Amino acid sequence: xxxxxxxxxxxxxxxxxxxxxxxxxxxxxxxxxxxxxxxxxxxxxxxxxxxxxxxxxxxxxxxxxxxxxxxxxxxxxxxxxxxxxxxxxxxxxxxxxxxxxxxxxxxxxxxxxx
Amino acid sequence: xxxxxxxxxxxxxxxxxxxxxxxxxxxxxxxxxxxxxxxxxxxxxxxxxxxxxxxxxxxxxxxxxxxxxxxxxxxxxxxxxxxxxxxxxxxxxxxxxxxxxxxxxxxxxxxxx
Numbered sequence: 001x002x003x004x005x006x007x008x009x010x011x012x013x014x015x016x017x018x019x020x021x022x023x024x025x026x027x028x029x030x031x032x033x034x035x036x037x038x039x040x041x042x043x044x045x046x047x048x049x050x051x052x053x054x055x056x057x058x059x060x061x062x063x064x065x066x067x068x069x070x071x072x073x074x075x076x077x078x079x080x081x082x083x084x085x086x087x088x089x090x091x092x093x094x095x096x097x098x099x100x101x102x103x104x105x106x107x108x109x110x111x112x113x114x
Numbered sequence: 115x116x117x118x119x120x121x122x123x124x125x126x127x128x129x130x131x132x133x134x135x136x137x138x139x140x141x142x143x144x145x146x147x148x149x150x151x152x153x154x155x156x157x158x159x160x161x162x163x164x165x166x167x168x169x170x171x172x173x174x175x176x177x178x179x180x181x182x183x184x185x186x187x188x189x190x191x192x193x194x195x196x197x198x199x200x201x202x203x204x205x206x207x208x209x210x211x212x213x214x215x216x217x218x219x220x221x222x223x224x225x226x227x
Contacts, residue, residue: 002157043158043217056214090157103150103215105157 003027006106021076023091032074035090081113123222132189136202139183151198192225
């Protein structure tokens with residue numbers, strides 16, 4: 001148990017559906033992240049939030065919409081996805097200043113877009 | 115961030131030490147070496163990190179060469195549960211680089227009985 005919980009664990013959706021991924025951390029961290037891991041590809045950083053403010057958008061298509069209502073919760077809203085968006089979506093958190101890159105990852109949501 | 119080079123795969127016998135190498139010849143003075151691992155179908159797990167001194171924790175030891183151009187992660191007594199993909203990452207700590215870890219392909223370590 002890493003202290004970062006992601007739900008759902010698995011998600012199957014059609015291209016016209018709207019769904020949301022949820023991430024919650026119980027570590028008192030101030031930074032949260034979304035990463036994407038496609039089959040046989042390295043992890044790709046998608047978004048970074050620091051103290052609820054988005055500080056990084058790594059050229060992610062607008063069909064992915066993040067939301068960070070507080071430092072403990074992070075959402076990824078999905079709409080009109082494409083089959084190539086099928087991947088493992090990982091949430092992570094880290095301490096703020098002085099924490100460096102010691103990230104704590106959740107177990108991920110395995111997304112399949114049909 | 116500096117690029118790293120790791121062997122694509124390694125094998126190790128259970129109970130023996132696993133030594134995973136990493137080359138980072140373009141590392142700059144303010145960049146740390148981080149190691150993470152990812153067990154199948156799980157998120158990556160932080161293992162250890164260091165700047166220039168050797169480091170040890172309950173999971174592993176990190177040996178960094180004096181010129182900092184390469185490092186070795188040592189799992190002293192590998193178990194079957196250590197079978198995973200191991201990532202060596204070079205990155206600045208803090209500042210505006212939060213979470214901007216660049217994950218490569220890593221080394222697939224297989225521990226055999």
